[in-house]
Amino acid sequence: MGHEIVGQVTSIGHNVTKFRVGDIAGVGCIIGSCGPCDNCKQDLENYCPKMLWTFNGHHEDGTRAFGGYSDNMVVEERYAILIPNGFALAGTAPLLCAGITAYSPLKYFGLSKLDRHLGVAEFGGVGHMAVKFAKAFGAKVTVISSSPSKKKEAVERLGADSFLVSHN
Incomplete structure (x- = not known):
């Protein structure tokens, strides 16, 4: 677009x-x-x-x-x-859409306060940005995805604290 x-x-x-x-x-x-x-x-x-x-x-x-x-x-x-x-x-460039889409609510709802835990449902472009920003704010992050293959990227590459598969 x-x-x-x-x-x-x-x-x-x-x-x-x-x-x-x-x-x-x-x-x-x-x-x-x-x-x-x-x-x-x-x-x-x-x-x-x-x-x-x-x-x-x-x-x-x-x-x-x-x-x-x-x-x-x-x-x-x-x-x-x-x-x-x-x-x-x-x-x-991605910060100008997916980035601000993730950042704005994290900032608005006070994720930068201590002892916050964020669940990121699904793991597309906005989800990736949400993990990065939340970790930068010092929050604990759990990625929730229907795709088990995304665990390595979420945890090892982006630093999510945990990963949850949303189906059996």
């Missing part, structure tokens, strides 16, 4: 302060919103009636947004993330 995007900044608007031409930026699934509505003011831009998706959205002038499938794209500064020098770009 073109929504995990990492690319080089080729030009900036006159009010842009956190990017320079040549910087590497990351973009998730939203590239714009109205700003003054109640949702935007409460950091709930995903509920803004004028929210603009990275992919298949339409700019105010009617042009369509094609996301990562575009050669170039326009993004509001607040929806772009400065990627530090030295980050592997191919490994950075």
